[in-house]
Amino acid sequence: MALFDEIRKALMDLATSLPKINRENRKEIREIVLELQSELERSLTMAIFYLDGVSRIKPRPELLDHLYSAPMKLMDTYNQFKVCAGLYGLADRFQDVFSSLKGSIAVGQVSALENLVRDLSNGERMVMDGLRDMTGMLADFARQLDVLNGDDYDDCYRRLLDRVDLERKELKSQIEWLSKTVKEVLTKM
Structure with a gap:
């Protein structure tokens, strides 16, 4: 009888602890995904504002300084390591055979959610590579502009503005993709 009492007690403990674990797992997924969305949207939006500055800055020295400073100023704003660690850790936990993470998701949604988390981690890398x-x-x-004058400078400046316009559109589409993907992840939970 003592064995059955121990088994019953273990099952009761499990039955009361599993819902809490599931809630905590879902909360962790939401926090990581929303933090990623917030960080990437902030970085992409700042990049859009930075590109807007290219078309507004007219004095040559200020424009050149703005362009030269882009790698340092924009990449320093992104807290890549904080977000990457959380997202890649989440993706790894989906791969772990004994992870309680999968148990906190509806059975039919586990595969779809795994794929979306993987898409987010790949998308995060693509966004950062794009930036x-x-x-x-x-x-x-x-x-190029630093060494050009006259019509050559004007032609190069027009090419720059055309390219900036394309980049701005691409960044906006990345924000839309990110928002859509995060929404899918959250609804699959």
């Missing part, structure tokens, strides 16, 4: 490329492109334009 690095964009800031590098701005610095490249600064180097």
Whole structure:
């Protein structure tokens, strides 16, 4: 009888602790995903504002300084390590065989949620790579504009403005994608 009492007690403890674990797991997923969304949206929005500055700054020295400073100023604003650690840790826990994380999600949604978390982690890397490329492109334009004069300068400046417009549109589409993906993750829970 003592064995059955121990089993019954263990099952009772499990039955009362599992809902709490599930709530905590869902809360952790929400916090990590929302923190990622907030951090990436902030970085993308700041990049859009920075690009807007390119078309508003007219004096050549100020424009060149603005373009040259892009890599340092924009990349320093993103707290990549904090977000990456949380997101990649979450993705790893979905892969862990004994993780309680999967148990806190409806059975039919586990695979979809795993894929969305993986998409978010890949998207986060793509966003950061895109920001690095964009800031590098701005610095490249600064180097070109720095040595040009007259019509050559004007032509290069027009190409810069065209490119800035494309980059701005791409950043806005990334914000929309991020918002849509986060919404999907949260509804799948």
